[in-house]
Amino acid sequence: MAVSDGFVEYLRERLASVPGLRLRRMFGGIGVYAGERFFGIVADDTLYLRLAPRDLEAARAGAAVPFAYARGTRRVVMDAYHAVPADVLEDDDRLAGWAARAVEEAASGPVARRRSSIPGRKASKTQ
Numbered sequence: 001m002a003v004s005d006g007f008v009e010y011l012r013e014r015l016a017s018v019p020g021l022r023l024r025r026m027f028g029g030i031g032v033y034a035g036e037r038f039f040g041i042v043a044d045d046t047l048y049l050r051l052a053p054r055d056l057e058a059a060r061a062g063a064a065v066p067f068a069y070a071r072g073t074r075r076v077v078m079d080a081y082h083a084v085p086a087d088v089l090e091d092d093d094r095l096a097g098w099a100a101r102a103v104e105e106a107a108s109g110p111v112a113r114r115r116s117s118i119p120g121r122k123a124s125k126t127q
Helices: 003-016 053-060 090-110
Strands: 019-024 030-033 038-041 046-050 066-071 072-085
Touching: 003 019, 003 030, 003 038, 038 066, 038 072, 038 090, 046 090, 053 072, 053 090
Parallel strands: none
Antiparallel strands: 019 030, 030 038, 038 046, 046 072, 066 072
């Protein structure tokens, strides 16, 4: 899942219209965020977005593949995330639209909960 520095910079420029854009290295790839919303994955110099239904139909028509990775001997497919076709990736307006809808789609799903704890303090039972 290697990602080249050049591709990361290319995406940073291409996705500059996304408010709060963050590209964060994780598990050999890159997580793509708008603020705290995880809406994309970068692996092997390919951008995968969490696609809205209308974009998913267009991606599948263009033979876009879902994001998949190996977990031990299994292949895990994350069908919500599909490769962005090259013609969309190279078109500023279309990519901005796909990215905006991917952020909306991510906002409609569950948000990862962060656990917090206070060091040295045990949880108390409520009676």
